[in-house]
Amino acid sequence: MEYFLELFFGGLTRGSIYALIAIGYTMVYGIIQLINFAHGEIYMIGAFTALIAASALSIEGFGGWSLLVLAGFIAIVYSAAYGFTLEKIAYKPLRKASRLSPLISAIGMSIFLQNYVLLAQTSDFLPFPPLIEEFSFLEQVTVMRSSELLILSVTAVSTALLTLFIKFTRMGKAMRAVAQDKTMAMLLGVNVDRVISVTFIIGSTLAAIGGVLISSHIGQINFYIGFIAGIKAFTAAVLGGIGSLPGAVLGGMVLGWTESFATGYVSSDYEDVFAFGLLVFILIFRPAGILGKSTAEKI
């Protein structure tokens, strides 16, 4: 039972990180129908910026929670800036092109950003400082680490905030309008360019939060982490039903648990096989994902 709980919380933690990244995919997809393959790279850049900021700040004498908050804040600012710039350079000129062109541009951007970090920093794994302090009240609990608790609560808070933002603010309403019908929204005076930029900024922010937390939990990063995480998060987004926010969160959790239990009870070699196998299996029975609505095509 204890082993099960350990795997359960481990899966939940992983799932929350996938969910945080998947939200970025799903929002961008919902608005411009683009698989943003460079999204994983934004997450990686967030983690790297946090590492650099934390190292620089800790030499300056910062420590404890203030270090996590400051490094996390810098990472968020930079990730958001990268996400914003990425859209302006690689996707905005292609808004009217066929759907595959921005996809190739995204793959190119992903290769570019990976090699940029590789050349500017290093190809080695870098140790990530443990920014998350141990909670004293969790000392007796063996099934859950304090970093896991923090990741879960941060994910819960950020997704709740995001939901509120989309439900109740003007910008959130504009986002939903653009997702429904871009041309109509434009005709009604919604600044579509700005909505798209904000979407990229929000997605990048969440990816950076995920990047900082999970890197601190795992303890090492390199330039390649974004690629794997990106593909997994995209899987999560599709699993839940792409374009749907709760779907992304649910998909992330399901994927996290699948991987965690597959690793714990079968073999860690086949963890990805289980993840993708589950995806194929679910899509066969629900072709639009768990929470996705399959819309009938009007003629």
Place this chain on the structure above:
Amino acid sequence: MPYGRRAPITQKGGKILRSFGVALWFMFLTFPIMVIKISPLEKNIEWRWGRMIYVGAGAFVLSLLWRYVIEQKRGPIPKEEADPLKVDTKDTGWNRGGSHSLQERLAIFFHKNKKFRILTFTGLFFIIAAFPFVFSTYQTSIIITALMYVMLGLGLNIVVGLAGLLDLGYVAFYASGAYFYALMNHHFGLGFWAALPMAGALAAIMGLLLGFPVLRLRGDYLAIVTLGFGEIIRLVLENWNEFSLGPSGIARIDRPGTLGIDFDLRDHTVYLYYIVVVLVAFTIIVVSRLRNSRIGRAWIALREDEVACQAMGIDKTKTKLTAFALGATWAGFVGCILAAKTTFINPASFTFMESAIILSIVVLGGMGSIFGIILGALVLILLPEYLRAFSEYRMLVFGASMVIIMVFRPQGIIGGTRKRHEFHVKEPTGEKP
């Protein structure tokens, strides 16, 4: 103001100022990753301020260039906005002789001048035939790789370009062809020539296997499932040691059989070169015939509109499955050639990146255009090879050029043109026959 078109910068120096802003933004953006270098063990920081100046200067120049090229592409900004109600009397809706693009005009010229056509083809034939004797074994080997990717690109073009099914796991078929020959050769000593058609057939069956469950999916769901399929194949090859000999791969695979004549390495490369050239020619003929065949037109119709296509009596299931199977066949062939060429394969050659590169060949070259795909494959495979001079920067340049080509030519280097019949209206001359 039309959507997507920014106000032209009118005041003097505005462009410079804007580029200056862009430079500052990029200096800010690259600050932590370019400037600060930490060594986590010794806990010290190295500040590399010099790089910031490079970034700033580079961003400034590139931004000016970028804006200039985009303005050139859009053409001169019209002095007055066109009146939407004024009907352009010249354009009657029919495509007239004068309005062809350069590419179309070239094609027409090529089609009409028989002498020129024969001359070009003979010239090309001799260049291709003489290539391995003029250039070194190393160069020939690179060209073989590029030609292999031409075949992969043409195969994937059937699935993505013609049938419009976004396949991100094409590498799975490539891997299955390669592993089929490698394993058969390793265990039973099967030769290359026997394995080649069988590898193609196996890949076609794999294509059907993948095709069945994904028939109902569309668009990006299809993309992720095919991606997952590719990853599953790779992971199984990597982890199922009893079957595939695991991550260390299979070595000492036989090169193509040569009827008992002894070949050294150079001869083998030349021999393989001709095999690949013949296969590429075969692929080009088959694919171009396929495109204009009944099934090819069904694929294009399916891509354009699934519902309308079904209403016209096209069997969706059959059409999609043939696209998957016929697309996969080429990957099976090329996999078999890869195993024979390198004599060593391991699962690491069949990552998602490989699928992405093949897809990029199709899209960069121009979807649906055979010539475009050949050009795309040559660019994408030869570019990193000849960029070896920049060694470590080559992948950076590679990624950047993918973005740049897409931004400036979204339809690919050579866009696919559809066969069409034109209707030319003769100017009324005033006299009746």
